[in-house]
Amino acid sequence: MAEHTAARTVVESVSRGFEEFEPPAGPPAADGPLGWPGYDEQRARATARTGSDESVLCGRGWVGQRQAVLVAFDFAYLGGSVGEAAGARIVAAFEQARELRLPVISLVASGGSRMQEGICALRQLQEIARACLLTRQARIPHIAVLRDPTTGGMWVALAAAADVVLASPGAAVAFGGSRVRDASETGEAFHAEGKLADGQVDQVVDDAELPGALADLVSLLHPERLVRPPEPAPVPASLAGGEPPATGWAAVQRARSADRPRAGAYLDAYFTRRFEISGDRAGGRDGGMICGFGDHDGRTVAFAAQAGTANTPAGFRTAARLIRLADQLGVPVLTLVDTPGAANDAAAEHGGIGPAIAEVFAAVADAQVPVTTLVIGEGGSGGALALAAPERTWITADAYFAVIAPESSAAILKRDPAEAPDLAGHLRLRPQDLLDLGFVQGIAR
Structure with a gap:
């Protein structure tokens, strides 16, 4: 896999010394759990185009003066969608965070659940929601960053469940993506600034200011400090x-x-x-x-x-x-x-x-x-x-x-x-x- 994927670039923009976690074992089924025609070719093309072998990259790195677990999405890989393999990686990252007692930072850019894996993809929302809950019960903070776009299942099951929610300026944020909702439904309500006005986002943070904001949060809320x-x-x-x-x-x-x-x-x-x-x-x-x-x-x-x-x-x-x-x-x-x-x-x-x-x-x-x-x-x-x-x-x-x-x-x-x-x-x-x-x-x- 290429060293400089979009997800890795995002991770390295907010952290240093990043070490990727070993993905959970198990080769994917041919054409996925539904046997969706051409799905293997779609994944192969996505890997060739992006250098990523999945839509999420998980690991740990230094954010400011303390370590954190990072979950970064690559929207260029099938729209940052989540199927069984990506869901397993996210759940495993939260497990690592509980074991290591490190805060979690989710850098989200996703269209939601992966259509080609059907209900097997959709049920990952339950697994991810449970992982977030277990991490909260373990008194581990979770910080989400809404990148462009953050829609569907990863908004409702992962990002919206975070303790602190930041967003990139102008990022599309909505439960229904632009292709599935009524075309007449547009405007601020479906973007980061609207979500801030509606009390669903804590701060809208420019990319240049994001590393400092995350470093402050990790420092203030790190379990080692409390x-x-x-x-x-x-x-x-x-x-x-x-x-x-x-x-x-x-x-x-x-x-x-x-x-x-x-x-x-x-x-x-x-x-x-x-x-x-x-x-x-x-x-x-x-x-x-x-x-x-x-x-x-x-x-x-x-x-x-x-x-x-x-x-x-x-x-x-x-x-x-x-x-x-x-x-x-x-x-x-x-x-x-x-x-x-x-x-x-x-x-x-x-x-x-x-x-x-x-x-x-x-x-x-x-x-x-x-x-x-x-x-x-x-x-x-x-x-x-x-x-x-x-x-x-x-x-x-x-x-x-x-x-x-x-x-x-x-x-x-x-x-x-x-x-x-x-x-x-x-x-x-x-x-x-x-x-x-x-x-x-x-x-x-």
């Missing part, structure tokens, strides 16, 4: 100046100030580097919920940070996804609370705001890794409480937490809106009140 059981994430230092406010209304006004430090400033101060993930994998993303993994004093910490807006269902589902992923990998979690409250308009209700918030409550309650919370601004009702860790929540001097905003309290009690400042005092929402009431463990300094 210590179990993990220590809690340290409480971030407060970026607020001064003492806690004298009145409840002053606390509200201070938390709403445009000059107050926001989530981005806290994340910049806390992490030496970080990698953000986005999207709820269910059709939405919310820029007001910043999630990802970062390096804090040489340790990996996951973060879910509210950015001061009314979070949507997609935002809460993304936070729940981040917390569950961190728990799966054994990474401590830091949450930053700052929201006037969850979105409550018709779009939020149609999108399932209630179940989405419930997902976050459940993820925090179920987490076996420690969750640390710092309230950095507005703590507006259940939309804020969902991210707050019981017994491990701190607050800054320019923040508050309340069962409801003072203005809404006035509306519920049928009081004059002018009474909101007085009601803020009755709500006992100041940092020092929350400390006295036992809701927070301290006021961050």
Whole structure:
């Protein structure tokens, strides 16, 4: 087999010292399991044209400063399609990843299951899905890169099942390829940028930036780096100046100030580097919920940070996804609370705001890794409480937490809106009140 196939070129663009795994034993049946006429000749022509003996290349190499298992597709070999032999190689690569305790990087470019092998090819999706699940259960991270095109079975069984999904700009990404769906169905929904907007992709990454992005992810999520059981994430230092406010209304006004430090400033101060993930994998993303993994004093910490807006269902589902992923990998979690409250308009209700918030409550309650919370601004009702860790929540001097905003309290009690400042005092929402009431463990300094 030629040394420089398309798949090997892709692998060598993101790694070094690549060593191919020995393919699983067993010669292919003549013309495949269905005896498809001319199939052997098709494979021979594909090999002569591409230098590849199959549609996937599997092995291990160095990605940045750590090793990873790589699965790379060659679209020029029968459209990167997967039959029995290719499926066996992918499953074996995941087995090697579990044995070696190395992250998996799937570099996907595939049209799906191989037609010439019929149901024998289609059932490889079950085997690959099971391999992904076993690897997740072994706390091994899986990173997928969607190249052009990624459609059909390899999108749904392999790439979409990954913990982190990156995509090449402009890559076609869809369950149905362009030749099998209605010709009138075109547009952004079938490409990487549309999948990013719809919350199905974490980042769209240029080819020049991909090696660095993968190196960061492998470094942050490598099993060798993660210590179990993990220590809690340290409480971030407060970026607020001064003492806690004298009145409840002053606390509200201070938390709403445009000059107050926001989530981005806290994340910049806390992490030496970080990698953000986005999207709820269910059709939405919310820029007001910043999630990802970062390096804090040489340790990996996951973060879910509210950015001061009314979070949507997609935002809460993304936070729940981040917390569950961190728990799966054994990474401590830091949450930053700052929201006037969850979105409550018709779009939020149609999108399932209630179940989405419930997902976050459940993820925090179920987490076996420690969750640390710092309230950095507005703590507006259940939309804020969902991210707050019981017994491990701190607050800054320019923040508050309340069962409801003072203005809404006035509306519920049928009081004059002018009474909101007085009601803020009755709500006992100041940092020092929350400390006295036992809701927070301290006021961050």
